[in-house]
Each structure stands twice: as C-alpha cells, then as structure tokens.
Amino acid sequence: NAGVTQTPKFQVLKTGQSMTLQCAQDMNHEYMSWYRQDPGMGLRLIHYSVGAGITDQGEVPNGYNVSRSTTEDFPLRLLSAAPSQTSVYFCASSSPGQDHEQYFGPGTRLTVT
Amino acid sequence: DAKTTQPTSMDCAEGRAANLPCNHSTISGNEYVYWYRQIHSQGPQYIIHGLKNNETNEMASLIITEDRKSSTLILPHATLRDTAVYYCIVRVGDTGGFKTIFGAGTRLFVKA
Numbered sequence: 001n002a003g004v005t006q007t008p009k010f011q012v013l014k015t016g017q018s019m020t021l022q023c024a025q026d027m028n029h030e031y032m033s034w035y036r037q038d039p040g041m042g043l044r045l046i047h048y049s050v051g052a053g054i055t056d057q058g059e060v061p062n063g064y065n066v067s068r069s070t071t072e073d074f075p076l077r078l079l080s081a082a083p084s085q086t087s088v089y090f091c092a093s094s095s096p097g098q099d100h101e102q103y104f105g106p107g108t109r110l111t112v113t
Numbered sequence: 114d115a116k117t118t119q120p121t122s123m124d125c126a127e128g129r130a131a132n133l134p135c136n137h138s139t140i141s142g143n144e145y146v147y148w149y150r151q152i153h154s155q156g157p158q159y160i161i162h163g164l165k166n167n168e169t170n171e172m173a174s175l176i177i178t179e180d181r182k183s184s185t186l187i188l189p190h191a192t193l194r195d196t197a198v199y200y201c202i203v204r205v206g207d208t209g210g211f212k213t214i215f216g217a218g219t220r221l222f223v224k225a
Contacts, residue, residue, distance in 0.1 A: 004156075031211035032211070033211050033212065033213070035215070042200065042215040042216050042217045042218055043157065043215040044215075045212055045213070045214065048210070048211045048212050050211055056212075058212060059180075061212070074208075086168065088154065090156050090157070092157075093158070094211060099162075100146075101158065101159035101162075102149075102157075102213060103159075104156025104157050104158070105156055106155065106156055107154065107155070107156055109154075
C-alpha cells in the first residue's frame with residue numbers, strides 16, 4: 001500500500017490564483033480530512049469527509065472547497081489564493097472506530113506571494 | 114471534544130525514559146486519549162491510545178490516572194530520533210479520527 005499520497009510536494013502561487021491540492025489513499029478508508037499547519041503551530045482542521053459525497057467544515061474552512069466523489073480521493077481547492085494561505089497542508093485518512101488511527105500524508109508546502 | 118494542556122517543551126537525555134504529561138480535566142466518559150507525534154516537517158504519526166486502562170505497545174506506554182483527568186506518555190529509552198512534537202488528543206472514540214483537533218503539543222528534545 002502507498003498509504004496517503006499528496007501532490008504536489010511544493011507549490012508557489014501568486015495572489016488571486018486558484019489551484020487544487022490532490023490527496024489519495026489506497027486503504028479503503030471512509031474518513032478523510034485536510035489540515036493546515038502554520039510555522040511553529042499545531043494542525044488546524046480545514047474540511048473533512050465521512051464518506052463519498054459527504055463533506056463538512058472544520059475549524060478554518062474559509063477560502064477552501066472540497067469534494068469527495070470517490071472513496072480514494074479528496075481534493076482541496078483554493079479558489080483565490082491569499083498570502084494568509086501560505087502553509088503546509090496535510091491530508092489524513094482513517095476508518096471509523098476508536099481503534100483506528102489517522103494516517104497522514106507527507107504534506108504540501110504552499111507559498112502564496 | 115475535551116481540551117488538553119501540555120508543556121510547551123521538554124528535554125530528555127538519550128537512553129533515559131521520557132515522560133510527557135497531559136492534562137484533560139474535562140474529559141467525558143466516552144472520550145479516548147490519543148497520542149501522535151510529528152518529526153520535523155513530516156505528517157503526524159500515531160503512537161498509542163487508551164480509554165482508562167494503561168496501555169503499552171512497541172513504541173510507548175500510556176498511563177491514565179484513575180479519575181482520567183490526566184495522562185502520561187512514556188518513551189522508555191529515548192533516542193535522538195524521538196526528538197519531535199508530541200500531541201495529546203482527547204476525542205470520542207466511535208466517531209473515528211476525521212475531525213481530530215490538534216493543540217500545540219510538547220516539543221521533546223532528546224540530547225546525546
């Protein structure tokens with residue numbers, strides 16, 4: 001299993017540009033989540049999904065959209081990038097239940113100039 | 114989900130046990146304690162979790178007080194590779210981890 005994969009690893013955007021961060025998992029996990037991590041800070045939840053076709057907002061959803069058309073993929077869209085969105089973005093997946101851990105991807109480092 | 118309080122940073126000598134405390138005084142009866150760590154800029158990695166009994170696995174031990182208001186993660190023989198940020202998380206178990214809330218964690222420095 002590849003686990004959780006994220007592309008790209010690095011990205012530089014200009015203010016106002018849009019882009020999609022890709023996340024895929026091959027573990028047949030129902031749950032997937034997106035987090036952002038600013039320098040020296042903990043992770044903050046952006047959006048999450050409990051299954052295909054079902055998404056919901058986390059702590060910091062503004063400026064981001066998500067969709068979940070398949071179990072495997074959970075892309076994160078930045079509609080109009082702003083410097084405040086400069087961060088490292090992590091995708092995670094898990095199965096329901098207390099004995100199931102979250103698996104995290106390697107992250108995408110995004111810089112908005 | 115209940116909030117947690119952890120020290121900002123801790124030091125530990127290589128080969129010694131690292132004991133990382135966590136306070137979760139508002140924990141509910143159906144909430145579990147989870148520990149993750151994040152090495153440098155990698156994605157967080159699961160370590161261990163428990164409800165009320167002490168737990169041990171190949172990575173660490175988790176000691177939960179009888180009133181469940183605090184817990185301690187123990188790395189029995191810390192190595193330089195254990196230098197990382199350690200997150201203590203409390204969440205309802207049966208919801209799965211899809212909306213885990215991470216705090217700032219404890220930055221553990223293991224020194225030679």
